[in-house]
Amino acid sequence: MAIHPNNPVIMQSDKTILLEVNNPLYEEARDELSRFAELVKSPEYIHTYRLTPLSLYSHTVRAATFIPCTCHTHCYIP
Helix, strand or coil: CCCCCCCCEEECCCCEEEEECCCCCHHHHHHHHHHHCEEEECCCCEEEEECCHHHHHHHHHHHCCCHHHHHHHCCCCC
16 A cells, blocks of 8 residues: 555544644545544544444435545545
8 A cells, every 4th residue: 555645644443534634635635534434533633533334324325325435535545
């Protein structure tokens, strides 16, 4: 897997996603993440999101397919 140091997102094995606030791509990544992940905490520099069955189900119901999730986030996840 390629590492892209300019990406604002770090995906962890426990299904949490860290989002760096001080990144030029922050707002775009936040908007995409909010579609299918729930915000757990938002301290000053790093926001934590979590993938849950409910958040994925909610996205699937709204979008009628899961495919856009992977299309939108592949460029952000290192």
